[in-house]
Amino acid sequence: MTHTGPPKLELVSLRKEYDGGDVVAVENLNLSVQPGETLAILGPSGCGKSTTLNMIVGIETPTSGDVLIDGVSVLDQPAGRRSVGLVFQDYAVFTHMTVAQNLAFGLKVRGVAKSEIARAVGETADMLGLTGHLNLRADRLGGSELQRVAIGRTLVTKPALLLLDEPLSNLETEMRAAMRRELRRLQQEIGLTIIYVTHDQIEALSLAQRIAVMSHGKLRQCATTDVVYEQPAHTFVAGFIGAPPMNILHGAFETRNGESAFVAGPVKIDAPSGFGPGPSHRRGLMGVRPDAITLAAPAEGAATATVRRIEPLGAEAVLTLDINGQHLAATAPARNCPSEGDHVALMFDHDRVAFFDADSLRNLRDVTA
Amino acid sequence: MTAPALQMTRITRNFGALTALDGIDLTLEQGAFVALLGPAGAGKTTTLRIAAGLEVPDSGQVLINGQDATALAPKDRDVAMIFDSLALYPHKTGFENIANPLRLRGLDRQTISAQVDAVAQTLKIGHILGRKPRTMSGGERQRIALGRALVRDPAFFLLDEPLSSLDAKLRVELRAELRRLQRERGASFLYATPDYSEAMAVADSVVLIFDGQVRQVARPQVLYDRPADTRVACFVGAPEINLVEADYDPADGGRLLLGGLMTQASPAHHHLFNGTPHRFEAGFRPEQILIAPPGTEGANGKVLDSEPLGLKSAITVETSAGPLRASVPEHIGAQLGIGAPVAVSFDVEHSLCFDPQAGTLLER
Numbered sequence: 001m002t003h004t005g006p007p008k009l010e011l012v013s014l015r016k017e018y019d020g021g022d023v024v025a026v027e028n029l030n031l032s033v034q035p036g037e038t039l040a041i042l043g044p045s046g047c048g049k050s051t052t053l054n055m056i057v058g059i060e061t062p063t064s065g066d067v068l069i070d071g072v073s074v075l076d077q078p079a080g081r082r083s084v085g086l087v088f089q090d091y092a093v094f095t096h097m098t099v100a101q102n103l104a105f106g107l108k109v110r111g112v113a114k115s116e117i118a119r120a121v122g123e124t125a126d127m128l129g130l131t132g133h134l135n136l137r138a139d140r141l142g143g144s145e146l147q148r149v150a151i152g153r154t155l156v157t158k159p160a161l162l163l164l165d166e167p168l169s170n171l172e173t174e175m176r177a178a179m180r181r182e183l184r185r186l187q188q189e190i191g192l193t194i195i196y197v198t199h200d201q202i203e204a205l206s207l208a209q210r211i212a213v214m215s216h217g218k219l220r221q222c223a224t225t226d227v228v229y230e231q232p233a234h235t236f237v238a239g240f241i242g243a244p245p246m247n248i249l250h251g252a253f254e255t256r257n258g259e260s261a262f263v264a265g266p267v268k269i270d271a272p273s274g275f276g277p278g279p280s281h282r283r284g285l286m287g288v289r290p291d292a293i294t295l296a297a298p299a300e301g302a303a304t305a306t307v308r309r310i311e312p313l314g315a316e317a318v319l320t321l322d323i324n325g326q327h328l329a330a331t332a333p334a335r336n337c338p339s340e341g342d343h344v345a346l347m348f349d350h351d352r353v354a355f356f357d358a359d360s361l362r363n364l365r366d367v368t369a
Numbered sequence: 370m371t372a373p374a375l376q377m378t379r380i381t382r383n384f385g386a387l388t389a390l391d392g393i394d395l396t397l398e399q400g401a402f403v404a405l406l407g408p409a410g411a412g413k414t415t416t417l418r419i420a421a422g423l424e425v426p427d428s429g430q431v432l433i434n435g436q437d438a439t440a441l442a443p444k445d446r447d448v449a450m451i452f453d454s455l456a457l458y459p460h461k462t463g464f465e466n467i468a469n470p471l472r473l474r475g476l477d478r479q480t481i482s483a484q485v486d487a488v489a490q491t492l493k494i495g496h497i498l499g500r501k502p503r504t505m506s507g508g509e510r511q512r513i514a515l516g517r518a519l520v521r522d523p524a525f526f527l528l529d530e531p532l533s534s535l536d537a538k539l540r541v542e543l544r545a546e547l548r549r550l551q552r553e554r555g556a557s558f559l560y561a562t563p564d565y566s567e568a569m570a571v572a573d574s575v576v577l578i579f580d581g582q583v584r585q586v587a588r589p590q591v592l593y594d595r596p597a598d599t600r601v602a603c604f605v606g607a608p609e610i611n612l613v614e615a616d617y618d619p620a621d622g623g624r625l626l627l628g629g630l631m632t633q634a635s636p637a638h639h640h641l642f643n644g645t646p647h648r649f650e651a652g653f654r655p656e657q658i659l660i661a662p663p664g665t666e667g668a669n670g671k672v673l674d675s676e677p678l679g680l681k682s683a684i685t686v687e688t689s690a691g692p693l694r695a696s697v698p699e700h701i702g703a704q705l706g707i708g709a710p711v712a713v714s715f716d717v718e719h720s721l722c723f724d725p726q727a728g729t730l731l732e733r
Contacts, residue, residue: 226699
């Protein structure tokens, strides 16, 4: 990124404890978000993502660490003063008010002049396609329109940062897809800096440039979506992202004649030389995405697996393969898909495997030998 | 031949002026895994409640293991029902929750203990038997609920969106668990879900209902490849199928006019329409809309939206045949920015033909 000023948002060694330190909700969290970037914070319920959001907004106070917006600490500013717009799941739209009154609300309480309010409301409604609804009462609107009003109410105040907390989880599948499209358009058109908290990986993959994956209060990885997908920093990330998730094979690294390979039963894959000499027969894990496995007719020298189960998805099917008692998921086109009980040879896309340390469960790329 | 575990015949149920079920026929063979698929309000839960005896049909018959059970009370049916909102006893441990139905039957302590242990082993929940529900994760609670149903060894299981509150990874695990129970214990399952991908992944056979009526009964892949009509075609598959008004013209070896786009017809079209001009509705799945590599000449469309979804990207292209949804590998999708010109073509060979009025699938 060519940006030279301070990051839009910076979290520095952020920590939040409850019950006098018995529960650590967020631990040593370091993260920065650049202007115009969309970052998704992804994780299962209880991972600390909402607590993190609340500390950015100012609803919760960190036990230690700092929150900087445009390079300035905002910890001493109350929630209402931090130029941060928050939109959450239960879009708190005033249903007895019209759309226009809802949009105007935030500016009115700030004492903005009437003419300026009218201008800002008109502009925001235009951007969100709400112009035709301005005089409708909010209780006449459908779910996705309500959510647009909720976003509009926040945008009209021109926040430095827009925080979205599971904003689409109350909507039906089709509405969700439409809102995702809407958000992508807003990103492109107004270059907002957005932090998007979700447990839904599709939302994260489809909207964010980078994804921060959290579990148990810790940041497991923060990287571009393709890096998170192809080279997860931790087996937790490998298992959390992707449907079906990344396969993890248990095996060992073996070095022979200076060449190192990962071996798991009949599977043998060249291991990149960058992993350093390391002890021979060091235990390890290999991660491979279901679509990085190609099936072929059984052949001499190739690892063979038995097809245990076929789950059709439509254009493709997910196959459960049994290879020496370890189960792997692989995708195959629904046409000319093998049958249950068939023996097939497996070919792995060598550029798309990741290796993990057997003890720390971290990606070996990130672990210095 | 053994009688089916459950057979429902011409079931109707009205709630006041509202017809919830309008002549449902449904068969669950012994050891089968059937998904009951339909949108919210289609009648899935009412069907399950009638099978369980929680609801009495206005007309029709329910047979369980070949015996008429239409008027039987729930407790006399030997049926286990598992809901999404599972009701575990909060003050009881995992063990006590599972043991409860056996206690009600008055079994002795040793038998109860042995049966709970056996179920716990199947479900790999031995380590949480001593804990109370509030200290368990969602998946653990779901397994305890499953254990409580399993321990009764019922005639069949009714599952009402049992996994909808769980995250993706757990869902995959528990689905595999249910399949294993079907395989190893010969258990029969009727599984209601509004999610076509869940239905396809878990079931041997899918019963699709709309508005209280069965629209199609088929194996999962058939449901996708040969949907009975355009409504089924739209409900099954994401991104949604593209429906395009099409004209078949037998001239020049047969061609299709799709909006303003022209493409070669397949021999199947010639056969279907007897070599005479014909108007129909063409159905193209997103993988049947082919996007040429970026930079290819002859662009006939413009990218409206490009959504990365992990392995695949969903691309919407504006063409003279209307907006078309295509599914492309993610690395291709990443090169297609909004507004980019693209060349679109059609996989005519595998496309579907529907009657332009009734919307029914035209068999080829």
